[in-house]
Amino acid sequence: MTEQNREWFTATELANKPGLPKYKRGVNQQASKQGWNTRQVKVRGGSANEYHLSSLPVETQAALIKQHLPTPVKSSSESTEFSYDPQALWQHYDNKPQKQKDAAQNKLNLLLQVMALTENGGATLKNAFLLVADQNDISERTMQGWYHGTKSKKGVKFYARQDWLAALVPGFVGRTVTADMDTEAWEFYKADYLRLEQPEFEACYYRLQRTAAEQGWKIPSKKTLERRIKAIPLATRVYLREGEAGLIKLFPAQQRTVQELHALEWINGDGYQHNVFVLLPNGDVTRMKTWFWQDVYSRKILAYRVDESENTDSIRASFGDVVDQFGIPEHVTIDNTRAAANKWMTGGVKNRYRFTVKEDDPLGLFPTLGIKVHWTSVIGGKGHGQAKPVERAFGVGGLGEYLDKHPKFEGAYTGPNPMAKPENYAKKAVPIETFLAVLEQEIIAWNAKPARRTEICNGTKSFDQAFTESYQTAVIKTANQEQRRMWLLMAEAIKVQKDGSFNLDAGSATGQGKNRYHAPALLDFAGQKITVRFDPQALHEIVYAYTLDNRYIGEAQCIEATGFGDTEAARSFNKHRTRFIKATKLAAKAEVAMDAMEVASRLPLQPQPEVANPKVVRPLRPAPELGRHIPQPQLTDEQKQDLATFQAEFQQPQEPAAQIIRNDDPRARYKRWVNLDRRLREGSQLSAADQKFWAMYQKGDEFRFMSEFSADFESFDETVEA
Incomplete structure (x- = not known):
């Protein structure tokens, strides 16, 4: 090579x-x-x-x-009076019949023998011609004419060695330079023509003419100057006029195989701006942008989200759709753009070149899920399609043909660029609901289209079929509920009302307006501020409440407003309210393990305080009897009989009271736990209070002490009277 x-x-x-x-x-x-x-x-x-x-x-x-750019072609002769166009020379050779090509090849073989004798054998050029001519029965002068040339045709010594074969074909005489060009004029023209603005040849030549007239330069004709420009290697011209983006296109793309992958092992994503005017609920007309995630193995579109611009929220939400429906991929390929390479998606990835990597960066979604991120570069403002398969889905015959030019979008199609507007440009804008419905149907049809010409589909399968066959046999990682909440959007500092509800103003842009949510767990946060994670396209369903320091509180249901006379909605509301009250009562019963009587029984007996003897006493001098008569109550015979019966029963001896187990005694509490533990092992059902006592008591130091005490003293009675 x-x-x-x-x-x-x-x-x-x-x-x-x-x-x-x-x-x-x-x-x-x-x-x-x-x-x-x-x-x-x-x-x-x-x-x-x-x-x-x-x-x-x-x-x-x-x-x-x-x-490693190729060097400009140079003649084997030092003469500057002859130049030729290698491309024209070989075009001339290619147009000749095979008989003349064979004759030129025979001449070249003889001349190469001469060159070998001079370069390797040390012979002079004249002796080499004599020797080769004699061995091949050909005229020496004829061979010298091939090499040195004749009056009508230049010899091969004026051509580069690699062009000798084409030069030996009859009929091509080359071109002689008929006009000189000053070096300064040539440099002026190259500096004007070989720049990234890609000016036209005619404009550059006209500027050269005007400057040459003032400077007194000699310049050739347009045709001669065009040939001189073409003599500059193509790679050099492309780099100077088109930059690195054009230069990369000259190098052949490496062919990659996906046979060793499986479905969902590697995905790639990119954004596509639709060439359709869309009417939003707030009255704005815009062109929507969709972020697509595509499976590299099968080329199936796995998920997408639509927004007014390419942003982190749509990328994160669409990736969540991939994980929810299919699972967690192992590799992700994305552009190194601000929306994709932000810290909430890729924070912590060491080769994240878009932003400075800091030690205190939050760990992004991809690294948290154990996904390896691969970057592609944006060259000249465009994605590198050779590295990202999803780029090819946006090209000629791609999604734009099926989506943007759909019959339902007639009059709303904008054309691919301002210079290619249709005649009915901006006649209407399609409502966002219609746009989303068509988008969903066309993505389904795109994946189901049969006979795809990819490496895996092989002209027989659809993207859906290729994906399903591999997905059913692949090992797929799935996400738990906590991980699923990671890619939801977050609204901060929302105040909770006294009834445990809050308002989320996140749906106004999509026509859903302000929504109200409620969760019983939020009653403890009344008057405080919380954060909420939500899916912007599912605002009428469940959202998730968190504290300001990101601790999970619980789910909150959307409470929809109802009509004043809607009796069905009223019945449904009363049903949910009854459930809430019943659940709260059960929770309250489980929370309070003792009733009032048990509390009273546990109150300690207070001893009677000792009365001190006074140091100074004063004798009681009763008042003299004044002879007043204290009247006695008059009882009937029946009342007298009842009084006698009561006095007789009161004077009878009482039976000894049953021993009461005092729960303020450590031994009694431990015996109670042993009894409850035995009943559980036997399969008996405990009350809510007993369950709570059984669970909480064994966590304390007293339980551990009493367990060790019971093990040391086997005579310890652990039974408790029922």
């Missing part, structure tokens, strides 16, 4: 190139981390790794291609 077409380079050759580390060791480490395409070759003293050009950073590729 020639230097101009090299594709493989060693770490030593790549060290200190633009975009790569300064030393060989750093290059090898970066290649290992990023999975460059590598092959091992034998070198002096052992073996070494070579890396393919397509695996290298874009700036490195450009530097290597510029370094």
Whole structure:
């Protein structure tokens, strides 16, 4: 392989190139981390790794291609009086019949023998002609005419060695320079023509004419100048006029295979702006942008979200749709754009070049889920389609043909660019509801279209079929409920009302307006502010409440407003309210383990305080009896009988009271727990209070002490009277 077409380079050759580390060791480490395409070759003293050009950073590729550009064609003669166009020379050769091509090949073989004798055998040119002519029975003068030329035709010594075969075909005489051109004029023209604005040849030549007249330069005709420009290597011209984006296109794309992958192992995503005017609920007319996630293996569109612009929210929500419906991929390929490479998606990825990586960056969604991120570059403002398959779905015959030009969008199609507007441009704008409905149906049809010509579909399967066959046999990672809430959007600092409800003003842009939500768990947060995570396209369903320090509280249901006379809605509201009250009562019963009587029984008996004897006493001197008569109550015979019966029963001896288990005694509490534990093992049902006591008591230090005490003293009675 020639230097101009090299594709493989060693770490030593790549060290200190633009975009790569300064030393060989750093290059090898970066290649290992990023999975460059590598092959091992034998070198002096052992073996070494070579890396393919397509695996290298874009700036490195450009530097290597510029370094190995082909050099301009030079004549083997030092004469400047003859020039030729190699492309025209070989076109002339290609148009000749095979008989003349064979004759030219025979002449070339004889001349190469002469060159071998002079370059390797040390013979003079004249002696070499004599020797070869004698051995091949041909005239020496004829061979010298091929080499030196004649009056009517230049010899091959005026051509580059690689063009001798084409020059030996009869009929091509080349071109002689009939007009001189000053060096300063030539440099002026190249500086004007070979720039990124890509000016036209005519405009540059006209500026050259005006300047030459003032400066006194000699310039050739347009045709001659065109030939001189074409003599500059194509790669050099493309780089100077089209930049790195054009230069990369000259290098053949590396063919990649996906046979070793499986469905959902690797996905890639990109945004597409639709060429359709859409009417939003707020009255604005705009062109919507959709972020698509595509499976690399099958090329199936897995999920999408539509928004007015490409932003982090739509990327995050659409990725959540992928995980919800299919699972967690292992690899993701995305552009290194601000929307995709932000810290909420890729924070913590060490090769995230879009922003500075900080130690205190929050861990992004992809690294948190264990997904390896692969970046593609944006060259010239466009995605690198060779590295991202989803780019090809947006090209000619892609999604735009099926979506943007749909019959329901007649009059709303904008055309691909301002210079290609249709006659009915801006006649109408389709409502957002219609746009979303058509988009959904066409994506389904896109995936189901049969006979796709991809490596996996092989002209027989649809994207759906290729995906399903592999997905059914693949090992897929799934997400739990906590992980699923990670990609929802977040609204901060929302105040909770006294009834545990709050308002979320997140649906006005989509026509859903302000929504009201409620959760019983929020009653404890009345008057406080919380954060809420939600799906902007499911605002009438469940949202998730968090504290300001990101602790999960619970789900909150949407409460829809109802009509004043809607009796069915009233019945439904009363039903949910009854359930709420019943659930709260059960929770309250389980929360209070003791009733009032048990509380009273546990109150300690207060001893009677000792009365101190007074130091100073005063005798009681009763008042003299004044002879008043204290009247006695008059009882009937029946009342007298009842009084006698009561006094007789009161004087009878009482039976001893049953022993009461005091729960303020550690031994009694431990015996109670042992009894409850035995009943549980026997399968008995405990009350809510007993269940709570059984669960809480065994967590304390007293339980551990009493367990050890019981084990040390086997005579300890653990039974409790029922």
